[in-house]
Amino acid sequence: RPGPHRAAPDPSHSAGAVSADPIRILTVCTGNICRSPAAERLLAAGLGDAAQVTSAGTGALPGYPMDAAMVPLVEAAGASTDGFAARQLTPAMVKSADLILALTTAHRSQAVRLAPVAVRRSFTLLELARIVGSPAFPALTTESVSDRLREMVQQAAPRRMLGADGVVDDDVPDPFRRGPEVFASSFVMIRDAVDVIVDAVH
Numbered sequence: 001r002p003g004p005h006r007a008a009p010d011p012s013h014s015a016g017a018v019s020a021d022p023i024r025i026l027t028v029c030t031g032n033i034c035r036s037p038a039a040e041r042l043l044a045a046g047l048g049d050a051a052q053v054t055s056a057g058t059g060a061l062p063g064y065p066m067d068a069a070m071v072p073l074v075e076a077a078g079a080s081t082d083g084f085a086a087r088q089l090t091p092a093m094v095k096s097a098d099l100i101l102a103l104t105t106a107h108r109s110q111a112v113r114l115a116p117v118a119v120r121r122s123f124t125l126l127e128l129a130r131i132v133g134s135p136a137f138p139a140l141t142t143e144s145v146s147d148r149l150r151e152m153v154q155q156a157a158p159r160r161m162l163g164a165d166g167v168v169d170d171d172v173p174d175p176f177r178r179g180p181e182v183f184a185s186s187f188v189m190i191r192d193a194v195d196v197i198v199d200a201v202h
Contacts, residue, residue, distance in 0.1 A: 001054055003086040003172050018146045019143040020146040020148060022049060022050055022051050022052045022146050023050065023051050023052070023098045023099060023146045023149040023150055024051075024052050024054075024096060024097050024098045024099070025040040025043060025047075025051050025053045025054070025097065025098065025099045025100075025101060025149075026027055026053075026054055026055065026056065026093055026094065026099070026100050026101070026106045026111075027043070027053065027054075027055040027056075027057065027100075027101045027102075027103070027106070027125070028055065028056055028057070028089055028100060028101070028102045028103065028108075028110075028111050028181055029055075029057055029102070029104070029107055029128035029172075029174070030057050030058055030059050030060075030107070030174060030176075031057050031059060031064075031079060031086065031176060032055055032056055032057030032060040032061065032064075032086035032087060032088075032089075033057070033060075033061055033064050033065070033066055033067045033070075033086050033176070034066075034067045034069075034070050034174065034175055034176050034183070034186070035172055035174065035175070035186060035190060036055035036056070036057065036075075037055055037066045037067075037070065037081075037084055037086075038054035038066075038070050038073070038186075038187055038190050038191075039055065039101060039103065039190050039193075039194060040053050040054060040073050041053075041074050041080060041081060041084070041192040042074065042077060042079050042191060043078065043101075043194055043197070043198070045077075045078055045079035045080070045149050046194060046195075046197075046198035047145065047149070047198060047201075048145075050144065050145035050146040050201075051146065051149065053088070054087075054088035054093070056062040056086075056087045056088060056090070056093055057086060057087070057088060057089060058089050058107055058110045058111075059088075060086045060087055060088040060089065061086050062086055062087060062088050063084075063085050063086060064085070064086040065084055065085065065086075066081050066084045067175075067176065067183075069175070069180060070175075070182045070183060070187065073123070073183065073184065073187040074182075074187075077191055083164045089110070089111065089114065090114070091114040091115045093116060094111050094112075094114050094115035094118050094122075095115045095117060096156065097118065097121070098121060098149075098150065098153065099121050099123075099149070099153050100118055100121060100122040100123070101123060101124070101125045101128060102122065102123070102124050102125070103124065103171070103172045103190075104124060104127055104170070104171040104172065105124055105170055105171060106171075107124075108122050108123065108124050120152050120157045120179040121157070123156065123160075124170040124171070125172065125190065125193045125194070125197075126169075126170040126171070126172065126189065126193050127155055127160070127168075127170040128193075128197060129193035129194075129196040129197055130168070130170070131156045131159050131160065132152055132156060132197060132200040133198060133200070134159075136159075137155065137156075137159070137200070138155055140152055140155070140200065140201060141182040145201050145202065146202040152197075152200060152201060170185050172189045172190055173185070173186050173189075175187075176188070
């Protein structure tokens with residue numbers, strides 16, 4: 001199990017590194033008010049200036065704020081929920097992202113259908129965490145955090161099916177209108193996966 005959530009990058013890991021262009025990360029769920037906003041804000045907190053993290057929904061409620069049940073969970077983990085507004089996923093968003101992190105395999109498929117060119121840089125959040133958290137995943141060697149994130153994407157793409165024993169469920173359940181227990185469970189899955197990804201590049 002991953003360690004406690006780290007809301008901000010440890011500066012000692014990137015001290016002296018030349019800052020490269022931030023990597024553009026897009027998180028995707030359905031309504032863009034519960035799961036993908038949580039992933040967006042936790043990744044932004046953990047990666048800092050190394051990433052520009054945004055989110056969108058395949059059937060979004062444009063302009064809506066983050067679901068009120070998700071807000072305290074995200075804020076308790078040390079991330080901001082200020083200024084969030086839901087957006088509808090578009091082909092341009094998918095094409096421009098360096099890394100697409102979907103909250104379910106269906107969301108990943110929908111994103112790739114909008115921009116097939118993005119297939120090799122599209123994962124589910126849990127899938128990428130499983131790949132980069134494996135002991136077999138190679139150490140990242142580039143200098144800046146943003147470049148290590150890009151290296152991570154390149155190294156992860158050919159390893160999608162490696163190390164998977166049997167059927168792997170890479171979906172984070174949708175907590176919308178399902179009560180606090182489901183919100184908490186979904187949030188923990190998101191938080192732990194984000195922790196693995198952040199740890200891999202620091």
